[in-house]
Amino acid sequence: MGNEKHDLMAANLLRGNTGILVLAILRTGAAHGYAIASEIAKRSENALSFKQGTLYPLLHELERDGFITSEWQIVEGERPRRVYTLTESGSKELSERLELWNSFNQAMTQVIGGTPDEQT
Template sequence: MSVESDFIRGNTPAMVLAVLRDGPSYGYAIAKEINRRSKDLLRLRQGTLYPALRNLETKGWIEGEWIVTEGARPRRVYTISADGEKVLQEMVDSWKDLAVALDGVFTGS
């Protein structure tokens, strides 16, 4: 297991919540949006994404609904909940603090 895969797995909840903050989406589209936003540096695998979606839904941070459209496979579309919005903000704040701390470590200041 690489550091990169640990990083992605550990930050998948925040990345998913950040995408859903901008509107409802389904699994494949969430992964593609994370790839796009990261300029293809972060590639989310199905084996990481779908367990994370189930976990976020169990925690009540997102809500999923099956959508059936004629001629297409059913899709589970997710939206961020009010609790998910709060948790995301806490995660973002923690990341900002961590970035400052790491900058100090890396630059020696």
């Protein structure tokens, strides 16, 4: 189905939630960028997809802010990978963002589903 409007809106929903997703993945353990994006796609059953133009600048920003640290993983006979690890600060940041997400989610539910007299 070539529903472009649908795709555009889904992309807009992602806005503001990219950081929390990456941090949440790294809570499981260290991973490199491409693997993070793959894991997000896998866990969400392809509902959420990270583009390169979103992923890498985001990782750089999160590192700049001290929420994650990176290290080049050089293995002979393999491509170099930049492996990211969640910092203490990042773990705390994740908690805050999870809280913020939950309260936003609750607020949304209260508005869009808050009416008892519905009609179909």
